[in-house]
Amino acid sequence: MLTRVHALAGLAAGAIILVFWVSTVAVELLGTPQQVAAVKTAILWGLLALIPALMATGGTGFRLARGRRDAPVRRKKTRMPLIAGNGLLVLVPAAVFLAWRAEDGRFDGAFYAVQGLELLAGAANLALIGLNARDGRRAAGRG
Ligand code: HEM
Numbered sequence: 001m002l003t004r005v006h007a008l009a010g011l012a013a014g015a016i017i018l019v020f021w022v023s024t025v026a027v028e029l030l031g032t033p034q035q036v037a038a039v040k041t042a043i044l045w046g047l048l049a050l051i052p053a054l055m056a057t058g059g060t061g062f063r064l065a066r067g068r069r070d071a072p073v074r075r076k077k078t079r080m081p082l083i084a085g086n087g088l089l090v091l092v093p094a095a096v097f098l099a100w101r102a103e104d105g106r107f108d109g110a111f112y113a114v115q116g117l118e119l120l121a122g123a124a125n126l127a128l129i130g131l132n133a134r135d136g137r138r139a140a141g142r143g
Contacts, residue, residue, distance in 0.1 A: 006060035037102035072135035
């Protein structure tokens, strides 16, 4: 049961980051400045789902990992602070900054620098979450 909650929360977090990433690229390529601003605002609201999903994944994960010292679990434990740190120190501040600039219609060099950084950090987190899901399957004896 706890494993299922854990896996679902982790997959939800990954799916939310994927939606943020794809909608960011799509609206940058195809959208009007107003549509870019609307996506930026929607991403801020989406953080209200992403952050609890990541907290639930981490919380249940560390509980499931109690007393386990196998390699997949150790790797997952090492990755989680990177995922959380990347999220809290890069993705959240970037989302706030970009929403604020887009709301003001200020699409300048700083906007695109932070936008690039956000896409890179988002891709890194997606990769780390994917690796944690793969090691999770292994840890559960299903890999
Ligand atoms: C975003 C990060 C994470 C994702 C996406 C994730 C995803 C998953 C998935 C998909 C499974 C397999 C469930 C199954 O096949 O039934 C799993 C299992 C597991 N995860 Fe995670 N996980 C994450 C973080 C963590 C963390 C931080 C820990 C703590 C070390 C952890 C510990 C475990 C353990 C111990 C299992 C095996 C449970 C069992 O044997 O029943 N996970 N995880």
